Amino acid sequence: MRNLIGKSVAIGAIAALALTATACGSGRDGDSGGSKGDTKGFAADSLIGVALPSKTSENWVLAGDLFTNGLKEAGFKSDVQYAGASTTVADQQAQITAMVTKGAKVIVIGATDAAQLSTQVAAAHAAGAKVIAYDRLITNTPDLDYYVAFDNFKVGQLQGQALLDGMKAKKPNGPYNIELFSGSPDDNNAGVFFNGAMSVLKPEIDKGNVVVASKQTDVKQTAIQGWKAEGAQARMDQLLTSTYGNKELDGVLSPNDTLARAIITSIKGAGKPVPVVSGQDSEVESVKSIMAGEQYMTINKDTRNLVKQTIAMVKALQAGNTPEVNDTKSYNNGSKVVDTYLLPPVAVTKANAAEAYANDPKLAPLTK
């Protein structure tokens, strides 16, 4: 008797499972196959997801604010997320997945690790969302739609050129001793900056006009994991001890401002005169440093323009148009050549700072 009740419950449950499974044949909730070839745009108040790396530089924080406000002005709903400080990649993966779940139509991604997002980008694509890689090219995925960035090779070239100009201005004749730093090896851009800079420096090094005194010229030796300031400071400390006991250091190629300041801190800590140091990103502290005559140069990649351009692309997609691109050849992510819009960077030294930052409410007052 007891057994009977239990068995009938079990059988009932199994029957219910089978029934519900077959009865409502339209169980699948996703539109099968996604909306491929759908170029008719989407609702003007759709959700736009923005996934950015952890808040390690002012730039990302600023970009996040600009996206939040810009997308709101354009009439979209926005979801702007930063990866956490320690578990960056996993966080970003989860955030992108959450955006897909929420039905975002376009997902803008500033990747923490450019090669570890292909599963999520594929999921977004399958759900019919467009994916725009912001500032960092996402690699190893055929599902990336667009890439928008500053011309990073040009950034490197400007850094290299400014380094040469700056050293010449301080000391008319070489040979000049320099050291090289490059960014995080998991950031696709780091290598591009470095190659750009080396395209200018290499001829001078070959001529013997410029000397890398530590002989550390390989990108593996110069890389700073995670763009971490303490990494750059530690490496500079070691270079000073190992190489510059009785030599003069004339210049340091630094890929960005955060590292540039860390390098300068290290050099000042060792009681040496500050050499010509390059930078990038126009961070507040670095602009102050340039005006004070310490850091030599930075690159102005106005985040405002980049965000503006990205939002313009989102708007074009919303209207069902193809976003404007200006490079359809150079950016191969390993699976396909990605349509790209490149913005031009500007080199800034003390001489042209006032002019370069005239439109920047935060930086303009610093240059007066």
Add this chain to the structure above:
Amino acid sequence: MSRLKDLQKNLFGGTTSNARQFGMIFTLVAIIVLFQILTDGLTLRSDNLIALFNQNSYILILAIGMLMVIVAGHIDLSVGSIAAFTGILVAKSMAEWSLPWPVAILFGLAIGAIIGAWQGFWVAYIGVPAFIVTLAGMLLFRGGNQFIGNANTIPVPEGFRVIGSGFLPEAGPDTGYNNLTLLLGLAACVAVVWREFQARKTRREMDADPAPMWVSVLRMAVMVGAIVFASLRFASGRVGTSFPVSGIILVALILIYSFYTRNTAGGRHIYAVGGNSRAAELSGVKLKRVNFFVMMNMAVLAALAGMIFVARSAASGPQDGNGWELDAIAAVFIGGAAVAGGIGTISGSIVGGLVMAVLNNGLQLLGVGTDRVQIIKGLVLLLAVAIDVYNKSQGRFSVIGSITRSFRRDTPTPPTSSSDAEREPARTAVSG
């Protein structure tokens, strides 16, 4: 009145530690319901449930191993680094030696076993505290990852990605659902029912008092209902998706390790060592062998977790494994394990891990930033353990226990059910 007593005795196993476990499950359900309402139904949508498992299976796999380590009275801080180290080696082995991916997985597990043997040797045979050995391991294998990978990100081939982001194939007639997922659900239902009857039969044979029929039916109905609901959810995602492969690996591991820790002498020895290592040793437990085993087992599971993450990310990167040890440890403690060792269950840890996972996922769906998510998770961890500790210091084991205490007779309920003994590890007598 007597029904309540019946329910308490039989559904929660009658013991307070089971009541606590029930409390955790209740918390989990409450959080799910809360987010289901707050996110307008996104939380329980099939694609989100699938994503939830895909995102967290590697952490939950770590939690299984970590539970055993913590029950044995140790800790393992090196799991994230071991995962990253294995990940890069496996990725390289496929990229540079063109190892076929199934071989590469075995290779990865072997690396885990070797690393585990190394750490187990220091902990068990030299007697260096596990905290120190694994702190060293954390540095050692993180460095190893960077040394081998040159801090590069190395992609892995399509076939390998199945273990992290793969799904069951679509098979059979078009039912509007993923048929294999439904079959899995069906198998689980049958297993639940079979197990219940098996348990009743055993108790009758042992002349023990079996639980009233209505309790058994209720228990089965709840579980079968949950399974039916879950399998329909998982089966009704986008075409091409199903219950994820990583989730299947996880469930298989949960079943195997639950059985091992509850029903085998080897598993009970871990609890004995954690409860009182001296007493355990005097009772004939091979202390060193148990310690060696838990450390080695943890490393193998860490290697597996690392490979699943790499497969899901489609590449092995230098940031892999950062902070994983903390997630796994948090899951174990939220799931009711004791800091001093000797107490804790696999299922509790999984529920603890799921509480964190659902919290994380729900907050992300609401668009809460990672900064605030971390604050909330930190508070949840602290509160969960604090409530437990406070209740113990008050002489009552759980909130539920204290609420229902007034209903209870003073006559102590003898631990009749076999699951009592299983779930009260500290009191268990150790057999040979």
